Amino acid sequence: MKVSLITGASGGIGEAIAHKFAERKHNLLLVARNADKLGTLCKQMTEKYGINAQFIAADLAKSGTAEKVFAETKRRGLEVEMLINNAGIGSGGEFSELALEPEMEMLQLNISSLVALTHMFLGEMKKRNNGTIINVASMASFIPIPYMATYSASKVFVRHFTQALTQECKPYKVHVMLLCPGLTKTNFNHAAGMDGEVGRRLNAEYSSSTPLQTPEQVAEELLTALDKRKHYIVSGKMNRMASRLSALFPNAFLAKSFAKSYRKK
Ligand SMILES: NC(=O)c1ccc[n+]([C@@H]2O[C@H](COP(=O)([O-])OP(=O)(O)OC[C@H]3O[C@@H](n4cnc5c(N)ncnc54)[C@H](OP(=O)(O)O)[C@@H]3O)[C@@H](O)[C@H]2O)c1
Numbered sequence: 511m512k513v514s515l516i517t518g519a520s521g522g523i524g525e526a527i528a529h530k531f532a533e534r535k536h537n538l539l540l541v542a543r544n545a546d547k548l549g550t551l552c553k554q555m556t557e558k559y560g561i562n563a564q565f566i567a568a569d570l571a572k573s574g575t576a577e578k579v580f581a582e583t584k585r586r587g588l589e590v591e592m593l594i595n596n597a598g599i600g601s602g603g604e605f606s607e608l609a610l611e612p613e614m615e616m617l618q619l620n621i622s623s624l625v626a627l628t629h630m631f632l633g634e635m636k637k638r639n640n641g642t643i644i645n646v647a648s649m650a651s652f653i654p655i656p657y658m659a660t661y662s663a664s665k666v667f668v669r670h671f672t673q674a675l676t677q678e679c680k681p682y683k684v685h686v687m688l689l690c691p692g693l694t695k696t697n698f699n700h701a702a703g704m705d706g707e708v709g710r711r712l713n714a715e716y717s718s719s720t721p722l723q724t725p726e727q728v729a730e731e732l733l734t735a736l737d738k739r740k741h742y743i744v745s746g747k748m749n750r751m752a753s754r755l756s757a758l759f760p761n762a763f764l765a766k767s768f769a770k771s772y773r774k775k
Contacts (some may be wrong), residue, residue: 512564513539515583515590517570517627518597520547521722522696523646526725527594528555528563530733537562539588541579542597543569570597571615576626592642593631595624595668600650600661600702613660620664625671632675635684642685645672649692649749652756656769658712660760669709676741688742689732692749694723704709711775 514531518524520542528538532555540548545567552563566582568575583590598620601608628643635641651665652656672688679686695716699705709715716722728745735743744750756764 511537512562512589512591512594513537513562513583513585515539515541515592515627515631516594516596517541517593517623518646519565519573520544520551520699521681522726523694523728524594524596524689525551526729527732528639529598530729531592532559532561532563534733535559536592538564539583539590540565541568541570543567570601570623573618576623576630579627580630589638590631590638592632592644593627594644596624596626596644596646598646598648598664599703600658600698602658602661602702602704602708602714604657605659608660614659617628620661621667624668628671628675632679632684636679636682637740640683641737642687643672643675643679644687644689644736646689646691647672649690651690652753653768654761654765655712656765657708657772664698671740685739686741687736688744689728690744690749690753691728692723692742692744692746692752693720694725694745696725696727711772721746723749732769746755 516524516528517542519528528540532538540551542548548565548567552565553559555563566579568579570576599616601613601616617663624645632643645668647668648665650662651669653662669688672686693714699709699714704714704733713720723746731743731745744753749774
């Protein structure tokens with residue numbers, strides 16, 4: 511059976527993308543840690559949209575999990591025609607003060623698992639000469655953000671990796687796409703420990719005047735861009751303007767401005 515695999519589908523942007531694909535009658539394979547939430551979602555989607563929705567509860571912040579997920583798709587006889595690497599976590603605060611283990615787990619989740627899943631499923635897509643891979647980076651990939659140093663650097667990796675792969679995959683009929691959301695109202699800040707002082711200083715509060723999108727808006731923009739066979743999308747008009755503006759300034763200047771603003775608050 512053909513499926514679209516979405517990581518980080520138990521909430522936020524991943525869940526919104528899952529609903530949009532389910533509406534379009536894609537069979538789904540949802541991956542995240544929260545088995546109860548995934549089970550409930552699969553049941554709802556199967557009943558509401560008449561699709562086959564199944565899940566794998568897995569912790570992609572652990573090394574070797576991506577390989578287990580791949581093996582499980584084989585065991586279930588699933589053909590992953592679309593891979594959406596959306597699962598990700600953030601962190602905020604002074605790097606040297608943050609605990610090292612969660613930072614390393616974030617790199618495993620945001621980078622290593624994404625690379626491993628892409629490698630394994632891309633091999634199959636190339637053989638079939640069709641498939642789609644969507645990687646979720648962030649507006650944070652355009653700026654080296656002090657006090658969010660590891661996260662923003664992890665998203666630069668995702669952006670560069672995905673844009674390079676887009677070109678490598680052109681000779682095959684594998685469509686690769688990069689999604690860069692801006693501030694979106696999800697559980698992200700809470701999971702990153704950024705819903706208090708750190709989020710306020712980073713200007714990333716959900717209540718601030720910063721342009722804020724809903725996960726549904728991000729998912730809708732993604733589908734529109736996918737229909738147009740785009741390879742790259744920054745969601746939200748204001749975010750698109752900000753990403754173009756950031757390209758006009760040197761990274762060192764942007765980093766200095768962000769550091770000053772964080773320390774002033
Ligand atoms: N929200 C924003 O403002 C924003 C802005 C730019 C980019 N993004 C990016 O958008 C993506 C989705 O984030 P979101 O805003 O939707 O955040 P979210 O609401 O916190 O959702 C994150 C998803 O990832 C899953 N996840 C977290 N840790 C995991 C792990 N170790 N293994 C497997 N799954 C894991 C979570 O499920 P479980 O807890 O069940 O595992 C959840 O389904 C991320 O890559 C994020 O960097 C978000």
